[in-house]
Amino acid sequence: MSEPDGAGQANGTLRETIDRGGLSPDRRGPTITIGEILVEIMAAERGTGFLEPLTLTGPYPSGAPAIFIDQCARLGGSAGIIATVGDDDFGRVNTDRLTRDGVDVSAVAVDPAYPTGSAFVRYRPDGSRDFVFNISKSAAARLSLDGPARALIARAGHLHIMGTAFAIPAVADMLEEALATIRANGGSVSVDPNMRKELLQHGQTAERFSRAIAAADLLLPSGNELFVAAGIDGSEEEAVAALFDRGVREIALKRGEAGATWFGADGGRVDCAGFDVPEVDPTGAGDCFGGAFVACRRLGMEPARALDYANAAGARNVTVQGPMEGAGTLAELDAFIAATRRRP
Ligand code: ATP
Ligand code: MG
Numbered sequence: 001m002s003e004p005d006g007a008g009q010a011n012g013t014l015r016e017t018i019d020r021g022g023l024s025p026d027r028r029g030p031t032i033t034i035g036e037i038l039v040e041i042m043a044a045e046r047g048t049g050f051l052e053p054l055t056l057t058g059p060y061p062s063g064a065p066a067i068f069i070d071q072c073a074r075l076g077g078s079a080g081i082i083a084t085v086g087d088d089d090f091g092r093v094n095t096d097r098l099t100r101d102g103v104d105v106s107a108v109a110v111d112p113a114y115p116t117g118s119a120f121v122r123y124r125p126d127g128s129r130d131f132v133f134n135i136s137k138s139a140a141a142r143l144s145l146d147g148p149a150r151a152l153i154a155r156a157g158h159l160h161i162m163g164t165a166f167a168i169p170a171v172a173d174m175l176e177e178a179l180a181t182i183r184a185n186g187g188s189v190s191v192d193p194n195m196r197k198e199l200l201q202h203g204q205t206a207e208r209f210s211r212a213i214a215a216a217d218l219l220l221p222s223g224n225e226l227f228v229a230a231g232i233d234g235s236e237e238e239a240v241a242a243l244f245d246r247g248v249r250e251i252a253l254k255r256g257e258a259g260a261t262w263f264g265a266d267g268g269r270v271d272c273a274g275f276d277v278p279e280v281d282p283t284g285a286g287d288c289f290g291g292a293f294v295a296c297r298r299l300g301m302e303p304a305r306a307l308d309y310a311n312a313a314g315a316r317n318v319t320v321q322g323p324m325e326g327a328g329t330l331a332e333l334d335a336f337i338a339a340t341r342r343r344p
Contacts, residue, residue, distance in 0.1 A: 029157030077295030
C-alpha cells in the first residue's frame, strides 16, 4: 500500500513525521492488538433475553480487538492480532475473515481443548442489549505470549490497547510487556479507554489503566470515557487539557450519530458531523472508527482526513447487521462518503 500523503521515504522524513506528533509510519511495522476473538450470534427479532426459542443469525466474526484490526487491514494498514481461538468452526470463521482482509494471524493460537469464545446478543426495543457470553471459560481467555506472539510484537510498529483489558490481570501483563517492547523499538501507542468507572474500583486496575493512558500517543474515547480517562469531571476542554498534560498527543473523541472531534496537543481541533444513516446494528462502530483512524494516520494522512474516514467507517458499519460486516476498504469508504449526507 502506498502512503497517501507520502509519510517518509527517507529516515529524515520519517523522524519528522514522529516529531510532528504523528503515529509511527505504517512501514515501521504492523499495528497490533491483543485480546478476545469471538463469534457473535444475534437474535433476529428485538425483545428481552433468551428465555424462549428464537430465530438466531450468525456466527459473525467479532470481539472488539478483532473488529478494530480487521478495519485497520481493510483500509490498507498493516495489521496483526494476538489472540486465541478454539479448534472449531467458530475459530475458523474468524481466522478466515481476518486472513481474507489482510490481517497477520500468525499469532492467533489454536487451543486444542477449549471452544472459541462466543456472545449471544439480543437487542431490546430501546436499543439496549442482553448478552449470554462464553468468554472467560473459552479459548479467548487462554491468551499467552508464545513464540509467534513475541515475534509479532518484535516487528510491530504500533500497539492498540483496549482499556477493558486492564480488568484482566494476565492480559494487562501482556499489554505492558508489548508496550515496553514496541516503545523501545520506536513504535507508537493508541488506547481506546472503553473502561467503566466501576472496573476502576480495583486499585491495581486503576493504576495500570492510568499508566496506559499516560503512555498513549492517541486516545480514542467515546462520550463519557473522556472523563474516565482524564480522571476528572469538568468540561470537555478541561478533560482534554488534563490528558495532554499527562503526555497524550492527540484525542479522537467519538460522538455516536453526532460524529467525532479531533484534538491535538498543539491546540488543533477538527469537528466532523455524523453521517445520516439508518442504524441497523450499532455494535462495532467504535472499533471500526478506531481501526480506520489509526490506519489512516499511520499511512500519513493529516488528522482531518483521517477523522473523515474514521467517521465514515463507524457510520458505514452501523448500516450492516454483524459487528464487522460493514468494515470498509478505502474505495468503499470513498464511495460511502460521496453518496451519504451528513447530519445538520
Ligand atoms: P461501540 O458501540 O462500538 O462501543 P463507541 O461507543 O466506542 O462504539 P460510537 O461513538 O458509538 O463509539 O461510534 C463511533 C463512531 O461511529 C462515531 O463517532 C461516528 O463517527 C460513527 N457512528 C456511530 N453510530 C453512528 C450513527 N448512528 N450514525 C452515524 N455515525 C455513527
Ligand atoms: Mg466504545
